[in-house]
Structures are given as C-alpha cells and as structure tokens.
Amino acid sequence: MLEATLEVLYEKGYGGLTTAEVAKRAGVSTATLYRRWSSKQDLVIGTATQWARDLGPGEDTGTLDGDLTALLRDKARTLDGPGGRLLHVLIGEAAHNPALAQVLDDAVVQPVRDRAAALVARAVGRGDIPPLEDTHVLADLVVGAMVSRVFLTPGPSSPSPTGEAMARELRPFLLRALGARPA
The missing domain is CATH 1.10.357.10 (Tetracycline Repressor, domain 2)
Structure with a gap:
C-alpha cells in the first residue's frame, strides 16, 4: 500500500490522490484500504510515518x-x-x-x-x-x-x-x- 500511495502522491499530489486510485494500484479493494485507514489524510499520514520509520x-x-x-x-x-x-x-x-x-x-x-x-x-x-x-x-x-x-x-x-x-x-x-x- 505504501508504494501505491507514494506513486499516486508523486503523480497527482495530495489534492489529486484518491483512496480508490491507491487501492486500484495496490491491487486491493477500497474496503480493504478503509479497514486500515479511515480517510485519505489517514492514509497519507500512515504512509509518511512508515516511510520516515524506514x-x-x-x-x-x-x-x-x-x-x-x-x-x-x-x-x-x-x-x-x-x-x-x-x-x-x-x-x-x-x-x-x-x-x-x-x-x-x-x-x-x-x-x-x-x-x-x-x-x-x-x-x-x-x-x-x-x-x-x-x-x-x-x-x-x-x-x-x-x-x-x-x-x-x-x-x-x-x-x-x-x-x-x-x-x-x-x-x-x-x-x-x-x-x-x-x-
């Protein structure tokens, strides 16, 4: 999910990022994505936090x-x-x-x-x-x-x-x- 989120952020910026696009790129359903992140902001925050931890x-x-x-x-x-x-x-x-x-x-x-x-x-x-x-x-x-x-x-x-x-x-x-x- 991290890689898919980063790809969409790079290509479309925060304003253009949608959870549907991230889910599609990650090969999962939006329901799967929403089980872990409740919003676009939560997804981006989770991605940034994981990236920094790495x-x-x-x-x-x-x-x-x-x-x-x-x-x-x-x-x-x-x-x-x-x-x-x-x-x-x-x-x-x-x-x-x-x-x-x-x-x-x-x-x-x-x-x-x-x-x-x-x-x-x-x-x-x-x-x-x-x-x-x-x-x-x-x-x-x-x-x-x-x-x-x-x-x-x-x-x-x-x-x-x-x-x-x-x-x-x-x-x-x-x-x-x-x-x-x-x-």
Missing part, C-alpha cells in the same frame, strides 16, 4: 566529521530519492493541514533533531567541540538549508542543487559553526 537511525562513526557527513549524506539521499518527492508534496500540503504538519514534525524534523543532538553530545564528550546551548540548532540548519535550497529557491538564477551537492556545501560551514575544523 529511514533508520544515524550511525556513530567515532568522529564529528564522520557523523556530520553521515547525517548530511542520509538527508541528501532522502531529498534526491522518492522521499524528496514525498516531502515536497507534504510540505506544500502541511501549510494548510495541521495534521500533516504535525506528521512532518514528528516523523521527519524531530528524528533529525534527535540525531543531531546525539551527534553533538558525542562530539562534546570527545572534546571535539565546546558545549552548545541548543543542540537543535544544528538540525534546524541542516533541514532548513537543504529544504530551502532544494525545494524553495530554485530558479533560473540558482538552479536546484541535488541534496548531495548541498550536503557537500554545508559540511565545512557546519563544522566551522560547531567550532571544529574541516578535515
């Missing part, structure tokens, strides 16, 4: 540079792959759908914040960087910068970079901002 936890590489590179690489893969299209749809719909906005926060933003906080705590514990007042600032910089450049500001004068290109550009800046030196 992303998995971050890794501890043993260095700030390694951990930050892994975080940026994972976010780049998300933006450059099917997840990027899902996020694009959800970000657009979340502006006027509080339930989807909450899912974005719970399933996408908060896990990045938690991972960034763990990354910073490990780096502080190793003495790589001084303690930070707010460890979530790193996550906000990663998510905000990457989403802004990839989704919101592309245009003729600044074409949309890939998530991977954005990750490469952000890495040295973030290391300096954290008080470390790029390798």
Whole structure:
C-alpha cells in the first residue's frame, strides 16, 4: 500500500490522490484500504510515518566529521530519492493541514533533531567541540538549508542543487559553526 500511495502522491499530489486510485494500484479493494485507514489524510499520514520509520537511525562513526557527513549524506539521499518527492508534496500540503504538519514534525524534523543532538553530545564528550546551548540548532540548519535550497529557491538564477551537492556545501560551514575544523 505504501508504494501505491507514494506513486499516486508523486503523480497527482495530495489534492489529486484518491483512496480508490491507491487501492486500484495496490491491487486491493477500497474496503480493504478503509479497514486500515479511515480517510485519505489517514492514509497519507500512515504512509509518511512508515516511510520516515524506514529511514533508520544515524550511525556513530567515532568522529564529528564522520557523523556530520553521515547525517548530511542520509538527508541528501532522502531529498534526491522518492522521499524528496514525498516531502515536497507534504510540505506544500502541511501549510494548510495541521495534521500533516504535525506528521512532518514528528516523523521527519524531530528524528533529525534527535540525531543531531546525539551527534553533538558525542562530539562534546570527545572534546571535539565546546558545549552548545541548543543542540537543535544544528538540525534546524541542516533541514532548513537543504529544504530551502532544494525545494524553495530554485530558479533560473540558482538552479536546484541535488541534496548531495548541498550536503557537500554545508559540511565545512557546519563544522566551522560547531567550532571544529574541516578535515
């Protein structure tokens, strides 16, 4: 059901998605779909939550540079792959759908914040960087910068970079901002 929902979202957006189309693509009846999800919104929320769960936890590489590179690489893969299209749809719909906005926060933003906080705590514990007042600032910089450049500001004068290109550009800046030196 996840794949069918993602396909319809990519092709038709949230407004064009119907439970009948998702059921047809998944090869099930709408009654089967409604046994699990009571509405289109519930289906999309369930899909986004499952997709985010499938992303998995971050890794501890043993260095700030390694951990930050892994975080940026994972976010780049998300933006450059099917997840990027899902996020694009959800970000657009979340502006006027509080339930989807909450899912974005719970399933996408908060896990990045938690991972960034763990990354910073490990780096502080190793003495790589001084303690930070707010460890979530790193996550906000990663998510905000990457989403802004990839989704919101592309245009003729600044074409949309890939998530991977954005990750490469952000890495040295973030290391300096954290008080470390790029390798």
